[in-house]
Amino acid sequence: MDKFDVCIAGAGVIGLAVAFQLSESTRFKTKKIVVTEPEANFGHHISSRNSEVVHAGIYYPTGSLKAKLCVRGKQLLYEHCRRYDVPFHMVGKFIVAQKVNAHRLATLQGQAAKNGVSDLVWINDNRLKTEEPAIKADYALFSPSTGILDSHSFMQSLLYTAENNGVMFAPYTQIKAVARSTAGFMLDTCITDGKSEQRYIFQAEHFINCAGLDAHHLAKNIDGLSPTHIPSVHMCKGDYFNYSGPSPFNHLVYPIPEQNTQGLGVHSTMDMMGNVRFGPDSEYVDQLSYFVDPRKAKAFAQDIADYFPEISSKKLQPAYAGIRPKLAAEGEPPADFIIQHNDVHGIPGLVQLFGIDSPGLTASLAIGEEIAMALP
Ligand SMILES: Cc1cc2nc3c(=O)[nH]c(=O)nc-3n(C[C@H](O)[C@H](O)[C@H](O)COP(=O)(O)OP(=O)(O)OC[C@H]3O[C@@H](n4cnc5c(N)ncnc54)[C@H](O)[C@@H]3O)c2cc1C
Structure with missing residues (x-):
């Protein structure tokens, strides 16, 4: 044997x-x-x-495995990509908020610092307009070490x-x-x-x-x-839609995560060619299926319009879906x-x-x- x-x-x-x-x-x-x-x-x-995003380690509770292993993993991952010629781009990400939610950006910045992520920068609306003219937000946090890779x-x-x-x-x-x-x-x-x-x-x-x-x-x-x-283990599906047309953004753009949800909010990310996609949403499912319902485009456009008012559902095409193996049931933290x-x-x-x-x-x-x- x-x-x-x-x-x-x-x-x-x-x-x-x-x-x-x-x-x-x-x-x-x-x-x-x-x-x-x-x-x-x-x-x-x-x-x-998945989104192929190299996360900085901002959101996770201090001392959790997610916080510790994300921060260490990010460092190892960038080193690995350089050493083995894996395509990556430390493109940076904006987390955007309107005035009413500005305090939640401050909370995120504090949480990130406790996790050892101290490079987040506050951006006011003037600077945001210069960097990302298509975005409508009063404040943003910029995470320079967030990136994308060819997974x-x-x-x-x-x-x-x-x-x-x-x-x-x-x-x-x-x-x-x-x-x-x-x-x-x-x-x-x-x-x-x-x-x-x-x-x-x-x-x-x-x-x-x-x-x-x-x-x-x-x-x-x-x-x-x-x-x-x-x-x-609970299956939580996340759908993605491709954005047709030239990229409206120069960086990744994330909304403030909704409280007590299982995702980071419908955000914009891009592949190594610069093509933009939006997603993932969060939907608990019983069956494993990767079908993306084109009718969801309207709901996606509504969410995205909070920070990108020019979005139209006609510009969103079903792309792909992923399934998260969640230990928390729907509604649980x-x-x-x-x-x-x-x-x-x-x-x-x-x-x-x-x-x-x-x-x-x-x-x-x-x-x-x-x-x-x-x-x-
Ligand atoms: C929608 C979505 C977005 C995400 N975005 C990001 C992101 O941007 N950044 C990030 O860092 N993470 C992200 N993630 C998380 C990341 O994708 C996962 O943590 C990671 O891919 C999990 O990898 P895995 O090897 O555990 O699972 P898998 O890739 O599923 O691998 C498990 C393997 O086990 C095999 N297997 C199953 N049963 C058996 C068996 N009996 N014997 C042998 N083999 C078996 C399967 O065939 C499979 O190939 C995202 C996840 C999802 C779903």
Whole structure:
């Protein structure tokens, strides 16, 4: 039977970043590591359906994993992009508000400073008019370290480097069940390309569950894991619309996040070619579907008009949707990432990640770094 030192379930950005960081660390450089993925290739799910924004670390409660790993992850991510020629642009972002909400900008600036993000700058309406003439707002905060990146190239660079370091990538391979053995874990997998199926069982000393939207389902099939350590996960869909026509903005533009909602508000972001898109909204769903209803364009235009009055729903075309794995149910306050080790669930060698929604892309290398340091 094949034996590995580490098995990572899931080749989204989190599984790939964990594989990359392990393969770069002195302690794991010579170890046998495998990344298994049911799809034909990496990054098919949450990791290719997001805003591709490198977040600064402004919004998250001080001391939370989101705050800590976003700030550290941002630094590691920009360094990685420079080192491996991953396209990125530290374009900067405006968070805009009308007079009535100015105090909430001040609160955000205070929160950011507590998280170690001290580069936010107040912008008055005159300067805003010069920088972003299409925006209607009384005040703004400018975050110079917020940026965008080509997330596909980023994931490709993680996998390519990890493979060069000896990591094995196993596409078409879904972990079905995880049994315990004296050597760690017995991984029962199904290898299928849709035409034929094959069962394959192997051993690993460490098992890292990075299965994104399926992490809690997979956890239910881990022998000996108490259900009390498996959180409920809720799917929260976010739709995007492309803006047709030349970009009206020079930076990313975000409204003040609505209180107690699960997203940052319908904002404008851009891809590496400068094409503008708006989104994501937040809608709790029961079924996994990536359909974007074109009729939503009107509601999007209404939200966007608060800060960009010239918007017309006719300029918005359905683009794509992503699904967030939320630990908070609808109406509940946002929850932190969960990264569970032996001290929580009592199973040596098992690491589980739940609720890795935004800013997971930004935080990915810091999550990988933390896991590489924590594994015995
Ligand atoms: C709408 C939206 C916008 C976002 N915007 C941003 C942003 O701008 N900036 C930012 O930093 N973050 C953002 N995020 C968050 C970020 O995209 C996620 O945190 C990140 O992509 C999660 O990656 P993942 O690897 O956990 O999940 P995934 O990419 O879904 O990867 C999980 C993988 O596990 C595989 N898998 C499932 N079951 C099994 C199994 N049994 N065995 C083996 N493999 C399995 C799946 O096939 C999948 O490939 C956004 C998220 C959403 C939804």
